[in-house]
C-alpha cells in the first residue's frame with residue numbers, strides 16, 4: 413500500500429516524502445519488517461524514540477514521531493501527537509473493518525456491557541464480536557489478548573480480521589489507559605456507553621480529574637460527530653459531567669436508569685436466580701425477567717440494550733434478548749454450592765465501588781451471613797486499598813483479606829494497607845487457604861463472595877525478570893475447596 417495514499421486518506425501531512433510502499437505497522441522495533449511504518453512513542457518506562465535507528469536498520473520506511481525526534485534514513489512523519497497520527501494512518505492500512513462499532517467506558521461494567529451488547533446483537537441475528545478484558549469474542553471463539561485495550565496495531569488488525577470473518581458488529585471496551593494512549597483510535601465509532609465513574613487507577617492518572625478527562629476523550633474525540641452516547645444515570649455528579657461533554661459535541665444522547673429518559677428503570681425486584689425489571693421505553697411499559705442477580709448487572713444490561721437500540725435494534729427484539737442474557741464469566745458467577753448449602757459467588761470487584769456493588773447484589777439473597785474474601789492488586793492504585801477494606805468490613809458479616817496479584821510488592825504490606833484501620837477482618841494471605849476457610853465457615857444460610865479475580869487464570873507474583881504467573885482460578889479453587897475431600901484436607 414502506498415504511504416502517500418494512506419496519508420491522504422488519513423488526513424496526515426507527509427512532507428518531503430517520496431512515494432514508498434508500506435507492508436505493515438509496528439510500535440515495537442522488534443516487530444519491524446521491511447516496509448513497516450514504525451510508531452516511536454515516549455512511554456511510561458522507556459522512550460520509543462531510542463529505538464528509531466534499530467527500526468530503520470530492520471527496514472522501517474517511515475517513522476511517526478515527535479518533530480524533535482531524530483530520524484535518519486526513513487521518512488519522518490512528524491506529529492505533536494504521534495500516537496494519534498500513527499493510529500489514524502494504521503486505520504487506513506487495516507481497512508475494511510466491521511460496519512457497526514460501539515465503545516464502552518466507565519470505571520466498572522465495561523467488560524460486562526460489551527459482552528451483553530454482543531449477546532443481544534447475536535440474539536438479533538447479527539454476526540457480532542466484543543473486544544475487552546475477556547479478549548476477543550467472536551461467534552466462533554474467544555481469544556485472550558492479555559490487556560483490556562490491546563495496543564493500537566493489535567486493535568486495528570483484530571478489527572480487520574473480524575471483518576474478514578464476516579463480523580459486522582463489534583463492541584469494544586475503552587479503558588482509560590487505552591484512551592489516554594490512543595490505543596483505540598481512528599475508527600468510525602457510531603455509539604458509546606458510559607457506565608459509571610469512581611476511584612481507580614490513581615497510580616497511573618494524577619487525580620480523579622485527569623482520570624475522568626481520559627475517559628471523556630471517548631465522547632470528545634473518538635466517537636463520530638453523529639454518534640449516540642448511552643449514559644447510565646446512577647452516578648449523579650460524573651453522569652452530569654459526562655452529559656455535558658456529549659452536549660458540547662451535539663451528540664445524540666440516550667439516558668438509561670432510574671432517572672433515564674430513553675430507558676427508565678421503574679422497579680427492580682430480586683427473584684431467586686435473577687430479577688424482574690419494570691422499564692419504560694418510548695411511552696411503553698415492559699416487564700423483563702433478567703436471569704442475572706444484582707442491581708449492577710441490570711445497569712449494564714440496560715446500557716447494552718441502549719447501545720443495541722442506538723445501532724438500529726428493534727425495541728421488542730432488544731428487550732426480549734435482555735431477558736435471555738447469559739452470565740458474564742467471573743461476574744457474580746456461582747461457582748458451587750458448598751456441602752453445607754452455601755452458594756459461592758466469584759466476582760471481579762477490584763475497586764471500592766465495585767466491591768460495594770457486588771456485596772449489595774448478594775445481600776437480598778442472604779438469610780444468614782455474607783462472607784467476603786478479597787484482596788487488592790500490587791503495583792496498582794494504593795489509595796483504593798483501605799477504601800476497599802472499609803467497604804468489605806462494613807458491608808459483609810465476615811471479611812477475609814487475602815492476596816490478589818501482589819506483583820512486585822510485598823503481599824503482607826498490601827494486606828496491611830487493605831486492613832488499614834478497619835476492624836474485625838481476618839487475614840489469610842494464601843488465597844486458596846482463604847477461600848477454603850470461608851467455605852468451611854459458611855453455614856446453610858450464608859453466602860460466600862470471592863472478589864477480585866473473576867475470570868483471571870493466575871496469581872501474578874513478582875515483577876520484571878522475576879515475574880511469575882502461578883495458575884489460579886477462583887471458580888476451580890472454590891469447587892475444590894467445597895468438595896468433601898477439599899474440606900477434609902483443610903480440617
Ligand SMILES: CC(=O)N[C@H]1[C@@H](OP(=O)(O)OP(=O)(O)OC[C@H]2O[C@@H](n3ccc(=O)[nH]c3=O)[C@H](O)[C@@H]2O)O[C@H](CO)[C@@H](O)[C@@H]1O[C@H](C)C(=O)N[C@@H](C)C(=O)N[C@H](CCC(=O)O)C(=O)O
Nearest residue numbers: 439440441455456457458460463559560561563587589590
Ligand atoms: C502503563 C501502561 O499502560 N503501559 C502500556 C503502554 O506502554 P508504554 O507506551 O508506556 O510503553 P513503554 O514500555 O514505556 O515503551 C515505550 C514504547 O517503546 C516501545 N519499545 C519498547 C521496548 C523495546 O525494546 N522496543 C520498543 O520499540 C514500546 O512498544 C512502546 O511503544 O503500551 C504498551 C503497548 O501498548 C502496553 O503493553 C503497556 O501496558 C502495560 C503492560 C500494562 O500493564 N498496562 C496496564 C496497566 C493497562 O493498560 N491496563 C488497562 C486496564 C485498565 C482497566 O481495565 O481498567 C488496559 O487497557 O489493559
Ligand SMILES: Nc1ncnc2c1ncn2[C@@H]1O[C@H](COP(=O)(O)OP(=O)(O)OP(=O)(O)O)[C@@H](O)[C@H]1O
Nearest residue numbers: 519520521522523524708711759760761766769770
Ligand atoms: N455498573 C456497575 N456498577 C458498579 N459496579 C459494577 C458495575 N458493573 C460491574 N461492576 C463491578 O465491577 C466488576 C468488574 O466488572 P466488569 O469487568 O464488567 O468491569 P470493567 O469496567 O470491565 O473492569 P476493568 O476496568 O477491570 O476492565 C464486577 O465484577 C462488579 O463487581
Ligand SMILES: N[C@H](CCC[C@H](N)C(=O)O)C(=O)O
Nearest residue numbers: 762788789792816817864865
Ligand atoms: N484492569 C484491572 C484489573 C485488576 C484485577 C485485580 N485482580 C488486580 O490484579 O488488581 C487493573 O489492571 O487494574
Ligand SMILES: [Mg+2]
Nearest residue numbers: 522523545560
Ligand atoms: Mg474490563
